[in-house]
Amino acid sequence: GEDVEQSLFLSVREGDSSVINCTYTDSSSTYLYWYKQEPGAGLQLLTYIFSNMDMKQDQRLTVLLNKKDKHLSLRIADTQTGDSAIYFCAESNNFGNEKLTFGTGTRLTIIP
Amino acid sequence: DAGVTQSPTHLIKTRGQQVTLRCSPISGHKSVSWYQQVLGQGPQFIFQYYEKEERGRGNFPDRFSARQFPNYSSELNVNALLLGDSALYLCASAPPDRTPGELFFGEGSRLTVL
Numbered sequence: 445g446e447d448v449e450q451s452l453f454l455s456v457r458e459g460d461s462s463v464i465n466c467t468y469t470d471s472s473s474t475y476l477y478w479y480k481q482e483p484g485a486g487l488q489l490l491t492y493i494f495s496n497m498d499m500k501q502d503q504r505l506t507v508l509l510n511k512k513d514k515h516l517s518l519r520i521a522d523t524q525t526g527d528s529a530i531y532f533c534a535e536s537n538n539f540g541n542e543k544l545t546f547g548t549g550t551r552l553t554i555i556p
Numbered sequence: 557d558a559g560v561t562q563s564p565t566h567l568i569k570t571r572g573q574q575v576t577l578r579c580s581p582i583s584g585h586k587s588v589s590w591y592q593q594v595l596g597q598g599p600q601f602i603f604q605y606y607e608k609e610e611r612g613r614g615n616f617p618d619r620f621s622a623r624q625f626p627n628y629s630s631e632l633n634v635n636a637l638l639l640g641d642s643a644l645y646l647c648a649s650a651p652p653d654r655t656p657g658e659l660f661f662g663e664g665s666r667l668t669v670l
Contacts, residue, residue, distance in 0.1 A: 546598030
């Protein structure tokens with residue numbers, strides 16, 4: 445079955461880079477996503493990567509995918525206080541179906 | 557533009573009762589999905605509806621049901637509530653031409669079952 449795992453907590457100093465890691469088990473995953481959840485707000489899609497890619501960069505965000513090891517990471521450069529949130533890794537294996545399998549989320553805390 | 561709206565935002569029920577949660581998608585979005593987020597965990601897929609038809613169902617008991625109306629709004633019903641149904645229930649909508657997996661989530665309905 446599908447399973448997505450993440451570490452629960454990460455603390456980073458303001459201005460440093462944050463790296464959030466995720467592992468997944470479903471080898472048929474087609475798309476992998478990073479969603480952000482801020483307190484009192486709904487989840488927001490940050491970025492996604494197709495399974496035949498190994499890297500995607502979007503401004504301060506860099507996504508790395510190691511398909512062999514089923515490992516996904518999100519790097520946030522120059523981390524700011526506004527980046528404090530819970531970050532969820534998610535995967536889907538059937539484009540057109542809205543079933544996403546989410547990880548448990550990583551709570552990112554920024555140290556001033 | 558209004559985002560995905562859900563009601564009620566908070567509610568308290570007792571075991572055995574029934575609850576109906578409501579969701580209005582973003583204008584132009586025809587797909588609505590429901591997710592359950594238990595405290596400390598990631599969201600779990602419950603249902604997806606597109607053009608009033610069920611497109612997907614997660615691993616939830618038959619006590620959970622949903623429907624979509626002609627205006628694309630949706631209701632999630634949960635019967636015979638259990639303590640374990642306490643969670644944040646998230647609704648998400650998606651437009652016809654979207655980035656893959658780009659779901660627009662509402663802020664959720666927080667259900668507490670006593």
